[in-house]
Every structure is written in structure tokens, then in C-alpha cells.
Amino acid sequence: MATLTKDEIKQKVDELLDNYLNMDLLRFTTAGSVDDGKSTLIGRLLYDSKSIFEDQLDAVKRASLKTGADDINLALVTDGLKAEREQGITIDVAYRYFNTPKRKFIIADTPGHVQYTRNMVTGASTANLAIILVDARNGILEQTIRHAYIASLLQIPHVIIAVNKMDLVDYDEKVYEDIRRNFLSYAGKLDIQDIRFVPISALKGDNVVKRSENMNWYYGPTLMYILENIHIGSDYNHIDFRFPVQYVIKPQIDGYRDYRAYAGRIASGVLRVGDTIKILPSGFTSKVKSIDFYGEHLEYAFAPQSVAITLEDELDISRGDMIVRENNLPEVSQDIDVMVAWMGDSPMNIGDKYTIRHTTTEARCMIKDIVYKVDMHTLERVEDKSPLKMNEIAKVKIRTTKPLFFDSYRKNRETGSMIFINETTNVTVGAGMIK
16 A cells, blocks of 8 residues: 655545535434433444444443443443433433534433423524434323424424334334324424434344344334435525624734624524625614635625624624614514523512523513413413423513514524523523514
């Protein structure tokens, strides 16, 4: 084999790095009831795709022996906290990063216990896809429906129902089909665009990365094939341009004395050099002079890129302002209807006051009304104005101390979401989706 020169090695490294940086990034979350095998599934994905480092694998093997397991316990790959390993449950949201030749992935492994439902909201808030696991022996449970509803509420575009532990029901096709039909009977009440079903065994590896020889009645793709190939380009809103200003760049160095740019992440839409834009709340208009990205000048940029924008005119713009298109404006109001997933230990009451964070702005709000709650058993609306307790979901009306610039969550997940913060403890107590 010919020896590569330093220049050839550098070229190959640059090519590999360029390919990696230009890969799609898929964010997905796992959810399900207790012991449905979420952590084992992620461990299997990482193990079979050869995405676990040798030292990590050795640590998991040692931890498996301590728990008395005969073989490697793949769940320990994600259960990183000491309490998680001792109890054999997932408590916190565990994030893992890996990639295959086709795509980069960020996984959020969320707890299955009811008291940790709020963690599922945290892990799923930025996901393109949710894998909801169902134990083939138990079928559809209340927690399964709860997680499916949260996926619907958070407008996760793609949901995979992974019927796990098929090895414990002798890979019976009827068991899988019964679960599939049962879930679809609830699906009409959910707002999910794309639902898929895959029968798997995370423990044995059936239909996770490799096709199962035990389920020749299943003709669909493996779980990994779906993750690698599912189309996510249309998951972003590329129509309505929204750019919440995060930071004003004014470098006081030679050559950049007159440079003023507005940095942030494009929440939605596409922007081109020369476009006419409007600043909110001032209402002033200008034209885009340049779009800068790490020293490069771009002709256009789109969601979810982080860029710095310079304008033809010198305007008073600061963090919390929003740059939009002149003829495509968001809603502006202080009275807002919000679906709230409550995470706080203390309940939410009508009249309570909270700090809210929306895009890059911060304000205070008061709870004017609790319009209805969602019964997680039936997914029906229940008129109930009693305090909103942890893990409950309700539609509320709020009044903010200053106008917010927003879209409905269905239209734009970035400008349609907010968080509620306890003013005394500074703890996040609720996640809100604007109706």
C-alpha cells in the first residue's frame, strides 16, 4: 500500500470534515412507560452502529458485572447517574451524540415514570422525531398515550411506535398488529403528521440496525434505516422569516470600527442580501447589507442557521428585538392563549405571576384564566379551573407586561414557544405552546 504524503492526508481529513459538517442533523427522543426498554434501545443503536468508544464499552461491561448481569447491559450506556444504575431506571434526560455515514444524531433518552413526564417535555422540545416504545407484553398503556399526546402537542413531525420485546412474545405477528390497531384508534385525536410502526427487540437486536430473521412477516424498514433516511428538510418553516436578535456585535478593533451586526439564529424562513426587512417593535425598515457566517459572506441564509446580519441603515436594535420581512409580520399582543405543560412542584393558580422567556426576550406575565385541562386517560378537554399540578396540561390565558412577537406553535415552533420561570427560585416551572 502506497504511503500518503502530508498534503494527501490533510486533503482526506478536510474532505471527511467537510462531509461531516454538511451532514443532516436529526434530533430524536425516546419515550414510553417504565421498563419498555428505552435505554436498552439506544444502547443497541450505539453498539450495533459501532458508535461506542472502547473505554465506554469497557466501563459498561464492568458496571454490568456489578449488577449481576450475565451479558453486557446496554441500558447502562445512557443511564449515567449513579442512582440510575443502582435502581435500574432512567431519572434524568440523557443526551447522546453519534453519527453514521449518512447522518448525525442527537438522542434524548427520557424517563418513563409518570413523575418524570416533565423531563419528556424537556427532551422532546427540539426533536424532529420521537420513538415511543411499547412493551409487546403490555400493549398500549396510559403513559404511552400521554407521551404520544405530548409529541402531538409539541408538534414533533415524525413519530415511530417501536413495539419492543417481541422476543418475549415469540415474535407473534398478531401481538404486533393488535398493538398497531389499538394505537391507531387513539391517533385520530392526535395532531401527528407521520406515524410509523416497527416491531423490534432491543435486547436481541431484531429490526434495530439489522433486519430480523425471526419476523419474516414484517416487510418494513429497520429502525436505523428510518432514522438515516427520513426526510426532515421540510420540518422547518422556510416561508415566514423570523430573526430574534440575540446579540449586537460592535468590535472595537482596527478595521472594524464601523462594523455593527446583529447576531442570532434564524428561527424560520430565508433571508437574502438586498431584502427589505422590518424591525420590531420600532417598525423601522432597512435593507440587508450582508449576511456573515464565521468570516464568510453569504448571499442567503435559512433556518436554523446562526448568522450575523448587517443593514444599510444605522438603527437602534438590541437583544429581544425581532427582524422580519416587511410584508410578513408575526402576531403582536400582550394577551395570549397558551397550552402549558406544568413542571413545577408548586401548582399554577389563576392570578399567579411568572417570568417568561420567549425567543430572546424576557417579560413577566399573570395567569388570567385556566380555560380547560386535558384528561390524559381520554385526551378529552375538561373544564376545570382548579390549580394546575405537576405533569398536567392545560390551556391558559396570560397577560404579559410587554407585547410579544409570536406565531402559533403549529406554524412556528421557535416563535410559538415559551417557558415559565418561578420569580423566587428562578426554576423553570412550565413549557408553553402558543395557540
